[in-house]
Amino acid sequence: MNFQKQLESKQFIVLAEMNTPKGIDVSRFVMDIRQLKDRVDAVVVPDLDNGVMRMNALAGGVLAKRQGLETLIHVYCRDRNRMALQADLLAAHALGLHNLIVAPAQEISQCDHRDAAVVNDLNETGLLETIGTLQNGKDLAGFDLEGRPEFTVGCLMTPWSDKASFEEEIKLTQKKISLGASYVVTPPVFDTGRFAQQLAVLQTLNVPIVATVFLIKSVAVARYIAANEPGAYISEDLIRRIRKAQDREIECLKIAGETVSRLRDMTQAVLIQTMGWEHRLPALLDAAGL
Amino acid sequence: MITAERKPLEEIINCVKPFERILLVGCNECVTVCAAGGRKEVGIVSSALQMAFLKQGKNLQIKEHTLERQCDPEYVEELSTMITGVDAVVSMACGCGVQEVARRFKTVPVFPAVNTKFMGASERQGIWAERCQGCGDCLLGVTGGICPIARCSKQLLNGPCGGSGSGKCEISPDVDCAWHLIWERLKALGLQDRYEQIIPAKDWRTGRGGGPRKIIREDLAE
Numbered sequence: 001m002n003f004q005k006q007l008e009s010k011q012f013i014v015l016a017e018m019n020t021p022k023g024i025d026v027s028r029f030v031m032d033i034r035q036l037k038d039r040v041d042a043v044v045v046p047d048l049d050n051g052v053m054r055m056n057a058l059a060g061g062v063l064a065k066r067q068g069l070e071t072l073i074h075v076y077c078r079d080r081n082r083m084a085l086q087a088d089l090l091a092a093h094a095l096g097l098h099n100l101i102v103a104p105a106q107e108i109s110q111c112d113h114r115d116a117a118v119v120n121d122l123n124e125t126g127l128l129e130t131i132g133t134l135q136n137g138k139d140l141a142g143f144d145l146e147g148r149p150e151f152t153v154g155c156l157m158t159p160w161s162d163k164a165s166f167e168e169e170i171k172l173t174q175k176k177i178s179l180g181a182s183y184v185v186t187p188p189v190f191d192t193g194r195f196a197q198q199l200a201v202l203q204t205l206n207v208p209i210v211a212t213v214f215l216i217k218s219v220a221v222a223r224y225i226a227a228n229e230p231g232a233y234i235s236e237d238l239i240r241r242i243r244k245a246q247d248r249e250i251e252c253l254k255i256a257g258e259t260v261s262r263l264r265d266m267t268q269a270v271l272i273q274t275m276g277w278e279h280r281l282p283a284l285l286d287a288a289g290l
Numbered sequence: 291m292i293t294a295e296r297k298p299l300e301e302i303i304n305c306v307k308p309f310e311r312i313l314l315v316g317c318n319e320c321v322t323v324c325a326a327g328g329r330k331e332v333g334i335v336s337s338a339l340q341m342a343f344l345k346q347g348k349n350l351q352i353k354e355h356t357l358e359r360q361c362d363p364e365y366v367e368e369l370s371t372m373i374t375g376v377d378a379v380v381s382m383a384c385g386c387g388v389q390e391v392a393r394r395f396k397t398v399p400v401f402p403a404v405n406t407k408f409m410g411a412s413e414r415q416g417i418w419a420e421r422c423q424g425c426g427d428c429l430l431g432v433t434g435g436i437c438p439i440a441r442c443s444k445q446l447l448n449g450p451c452g453g454s455g456s457g458k459c460e461i462s463p464d465v466d467c468a469w470h471l472i473w474e475r476l477k478a479l480g481l482q483d484r485y486e487q488i489i490p491a492k493d494w495r496t497g498r499g500g501g502p503r504k505i506i507r508e509d510l511a512e
């Protein structure tokens with residue numbers, strides 16, 4: 001079922017994020033995707049995620065789609081001007097990639113090519129408008145397109161640290177929805193209790209909510225997030241649970257799996273991020289009872 | 291210097307429409323030299339605004355003042371006595387000056403009356419041209435004193451492109467080809483071998499690539 005239909009069906013949707021390789025050897029990428037067939041509803045291919053130069057999402061998306069999985073790709077503004085972005089969107093559509101997530105991009109000083117020039121010709125709202133324009137059969141210069149692309153477009157919310165930044169993020173997201181985003185992907189949810197409190201506000205957005213589940217892979221990662229992302233709410237209990245576990249790896253998968261199954265009753269969809277542990281996704285899904 | 295051009299009067303009128311009393315502030319530096327926002331232009335804009343509003347039966351009160359340097363907090367402080375009772379400030383300085391006024395006076399709206407254009411030089415009376423884009427790692431030493439980033443339409447670090455003809459750039463017969471100028475100058479300096487060297491891909495970190503830039507001089511900072 002295509003992603004648009006999945007959203008309409010109101011069924012619970014499981015998405016898994018798959019990062020493309022830095023290089024041309026796609027064997028692991030493809031293998032990791034294959035083992036998800038019939039286990040997730042779609043895969044999400046980010047584009048140069050976390051500011052790492054790697055194979056782009058267009059190629060990754062096509063490879064994923066070839067394995068028979070419904071595919072979503074990220075699009076972002078830092079490295080391409082409006083001409084290149086539109087050209088890539090047309091290419092994506094022609095190659096069968098009809099699901100987009102308009103994503104923010106890492107600032108260039110936090111990327112692995114810090115000396116690169118930055119484009120930022122459009123920003124996320126501008127890109128959403130651009131997608132709308134293309135869907136109306138025109139390009140941004142007003143020229144007619146041969147054939148009209150149709151995309152299912154979502155947007156990403158960036159992490160908030162307090163009430164004020166949550167409100168700002170909600171306002172910005174409302175703007176993005178008014179410009180065509182038809183679903184919203186949240187920042188990683190670690191504490192479903194806290195998330196439940198925010199859900200009432202998120203639901204006022206009136207679009208399907210995709211909650212992100214980030215696989216914590218070690219005590220160090222948990223501590224890092226706890227210290228650097230005040231809005232993440234990683235508790236000492238959680239860190240202790242990993243630290244005390246006999247098999248920490250299994251424990252981490254269990255924790256993420258439990259989060260997924262709890263979110264099942266709260267949101268329409270989850271997006272699982274494993275960041276390098278894509279091969280462990282089946283085990284994580286087992287832990288989630290999926 | 292930083293060059294600027296006055297905004298269309300219509301746009302300035304629209305900004306000040308809701309207000310009764312404004313402070314119109316010029317700057318005695320770059321915008322004076324490029325005849326966009328110095329004392330003289332402050333006077334001209336002031337009269338034009340007054341006339342435009344009088345026609346609509348409105349009496350706009352305008353205080354005029356031109357600072358020595360509007361991007362310098364020391365001079366901006368002068369406005370603190372003038373700003374009482376003022377509903378809005380209209381600044382005729384470059385974007386740096388406008389922001390310095392806005393930073394100092396948090397509760398009064400500030401509007402720009404000029405469009406800040408570029409860092410350039412006067413080619414001849416009444417003509418200013420772009421010369422530098424502040425890349426933060428100056429190449430002029432290897433390009434014969436002519437900047438390919440600011441003056442080549444394609445920002446080529448190794449030019450010219452195929453569009454260079456009779457010393458002009460392909461975008462317009464009015465635009466000199468920067469790489470033609472570079473070559474001619476290197477020749478005149480007897481430095482043709484410089485031209486053979488390949489200039490590597492630029493590290494844009496020193497430019498806008500790394501976010502808003504700042505200079506910190508430990509020896510001068512208080």
Ligand code: SF4
Nearest residue numbers: 422423425428429437
């Ligand atoms: S090389 Fe850089 S600093 Fe030098 S003139 Fe050109 S833009 Fe300005």
Ligand code: SF4
Nearest residue numbers: 442450451459467468
């Ligand atoms: S003609 Fe000269 S200035 Fe114009 S783009 Fe080509 S090299 Fe640059």
